[in-house]
Amino acid sequence: MTTPDEAKRARAARRRHKHERQAVVFGVLIAFLAVSGLAAAAIYTGAIDPPFARDFTAKESTDDKVTPQPCLPADTLPVPYSSITIRVLNGTDRAGLASSAADDLAARGFVIESTGNSTSYTGVQIAFGSAGLASAYTLAAHLPEARFIYDDREDASLDLYLGKSFTAIADIDAVNLDPTVAMASIEGCTVIESLTPTPRATTAPPAAPSAPVEEAPAG
Missing domain, CATH: 3.30.70.2390 (Alpha-Beta Plaits)
Incomplete structure (x- = not known):
């Protein structure tokens, strides 16, 4: 039969174990956020290259x-x-x-x-x-x-x-x-x-797919 002292010690052990798990979880989260913040700062300042392609930015016109x-x-x-x-x-x-x-x-x-x-x-x-x-x-x-x-x-x-x-x-x-x-x-x-001149296009640049057909050249 469990005595009151044993029950008290068991509850204390469970609380201590719970606190230890919480400390580990919060420690991992804090470390992850710290590392992420440092990495973001390094990418922003150009110290390191981003780990992703930048092709999704606006297409150059x-x-x-x-x-x-x-x-x-x-x-x-x-x-x-x-x-x-x-x-x-x-x-x-x-x-x-x-x-x-x-x-x-x-x-x-x-x-x-x-x-x-x-x-x-x-x-x-x-x-x-x-x-x-x-x-x-x-x-x-x-x-x-x-x-x-x-x-x-x-x-x-x-x-x-x-x-x-x-x-x-x-x-x-x-x-x-x-x-x-x-x-x-x-x-x-x-x-x-x-200034250095660019090569001249000898003909009109290729029409865009949505570009309309022009009328006959103006007189």
């Missing part, structure tokens, strides 16, 4: 690639619109966007070489070669959001890429160009002699 923007030489005047030849390319899912923009530019005196489709992206870009820098700035006055792409073409022609953010050519009254006044370089630009 054409507009994610920020390229240096070229400066104009001093005293560069606007180029007459009739001397600027443009290929207009649609980078959206809006049918006929390039043709519509081309018609607006043609009405202002620009020469439209052709219209077509481009890969899908967001912004507005003007591609040009070293001979077309002044022409690119002149066209950009009608497209305030445009960014420049400097390529290795040898002529002064331009490629105008219209992305999803494009709505319309700027109102003619908002175009601040005076044929007798030198144009200003954009803020933070780089002298073009220090």
Whole structure:
């Protein structure tokens, strides 16, 4: 028969065993959290690489690639619109966007070489070669959001890429160009002699799967 003292000792032993198990469990949890915190801090600071691939981050788009923007030489005047030849390319899912923009530019005196489709992206870009820098700035006055792409073409022609953010050519009254006044370089630009041109696309970039077929080239 169990005596009261034996029962008391048994209860004390059970409590002690329970406390020991709790101490082990909490000790393991605290150690795990400490190790996890140190690992997270090391990954955040770049001390170690994360143990997972980073492919799930947002897919890089054409507009994610920020390229240096070229400066104009001093005293560069606007180029007459009739001397600027443009290929207009649609980078959206809006049918006929390039043709519509081309018609607006043609009405202002620009020469439209052709219209077509481009890969899908967001912004507005003007591609040009070293001979077309002044022409690119002149066209950009009608497209305030445009960014420049400097390529290795040898002529002064331009490629105008219209992305999803494009709505319309700027109102003619908002175009601040005076044929007798030198144009200003954009803020933070780089002298073009220090830039390396990218290879020019000889044809329009492959159309995105959702890109519409453009109408016939604008006249």
